[in-house]
Amino acid sequence: MNFKEKFGLKVKSLREEKGFSIEYLANISNVDRNYISDIEKGQRNVSIEIIEKITTAFDIDIATFFNDKIFKR
Template sequence: MNIKEKFGQKVRTLREEKSMSIEHLANISNVDRNYISDIEKGKRNLSIEIMEKIITALESDFTGFFNDKIFKK
């Protein structure tokens, strides 16, 4: 699994844990829902700004988000 897929999987996991739809995440992060869908599928290269918007909308921070076993494999 590459880093884009790992990031997308983590976004999907957090979003689903919060019972949040892609549409809702898109609205609160101000990121297009199709873009978020592609992120979750591991199809997008992200800017740090987009990462920050999504991570913040998921009520996390960079340290907490990336301090996950998925990123240590």
């Protein structure tokens, strides 16, 4: 699994854990819903700005987001 796929899996996991739809996450993060969908599929190379928007929407800091076993080798 590449890094984009890991990132997308983490976003999808958090979104589902919080009970957010893609549409809701898109609205609260100010990121297009199609872009979020592509992120979750591992098809987007995400900028730090988008990462910040998504982690803010989840109410977690970036370090916490990446401190997950999925990102460890």
